[in-house]
């Protein structure tokens with residue numbers, strides 16, 4: 113299985129176009145004529161391109177230009193964490209109407225799918241009417257899953273608030289990651305591209321993360337293979353990202369074509385640094401991390417309250433978290449437009465992690 117890694121220093125049209133064409137060449141991928149193609153970007157929430165939270169619209173634009181040469185009928189579809197319509201506008205991806213039909217997955221007809229332990233998962237029917245799905249993710253860290261790349265990007269195919277519901281019924285990282293893998297199995301994007309020209313490090317995937325110039329485009333026919341290489345480049349051990357780990361795919365099954373890259377993204381402080389099942393079970397012995405609000409920054413917009421899948425946040429007038437109810441899904445941090453929420457872990461856990469990292473050089 114091949115994954116292409118191509119240097120791309122800027123979002124300038126020509127450079128991007130060449131990087132995308134080189135990626136396709138590295139993969140031996142060619143488009144057929146007259147295909148119906150759906151592009152799935154990452155528009156997590158309504159943020160402009162310079163925040164590096166969303167796929168840069170210029171990557172999508174250059175991809176559309178290539179597809180137009182093959183007379184493709186192009187759709188760009190997404191369901192953001194909130195306010196999808198605004199997400200399309202603010203990210204700049206909504207402006208690509210001249211190339212593609214812009215689809216808000218929330219307003220589409222749904223088809224119900226059975227997942228392990230879950231009877232009905234709604235997915236937009238239109239996804240299954242396509243000849244090709246192109247998944248265009250962003251190179252980002254994620255407080256809950258470690259990294260959010262191609263497999264996790266498909267979570268935005270689930271329309272609207274249903275996304276919060278699956279956090280509620282699958283609160284563990286393992287359960288949630290296995291759900292994402294099942295979702296990937298249903299959607300099976302035929303081409304996966306990671307916009308890593310500027311990535312997001314630290315407390316991603318939202319405003320608490322920091323843009324980092326990483327100068328590359330990663331591409332693969334298989335989303336899991338692209339994620340394994342993407343996470344490795346970010347400086348993760350690939351199997352510390354649970355969608356990689358539970359996919360069963362091994363690093364040595366993947367051939368990297370193109371540049372060799374090794375970056376060191378700042379990682380979010382989360383359990384994944386406890387890399388073995390033994391350390392993971394030890395983690396349960398520590399006091400749980402807490403959601404903490406900065407009331408000087410909070411504008412009482414209620415977004416965190418609305419987004420919390422277990423109704424653990426109540427505003428009165430400022431937000432408060434019920435720690436007994438909280439499942440640490442970090443959805444509230446992801447959506448807060450004021451960077452007013454952090455996940456604070458107990459000092460004992462911070463020290464324990466530092467020791468584990470030192471001993472195991474992870």
Ligand code: SF4
Pocket residue numbers: 405409410411412413414415416417431447448449450451452453
């Ligand atoms: S989302 Fe942020 S700004 Fe809005 S109420 Fe919650 S903490 Fe305050």
Ligand code: SF4
Pocket residue numbers: 403419420421422423424425433437438439440441442443444445
């Ligand atoms: S308070 Fe935040 S982290 Fe806790 S369950 Fe609600 S959204 Fe998730």
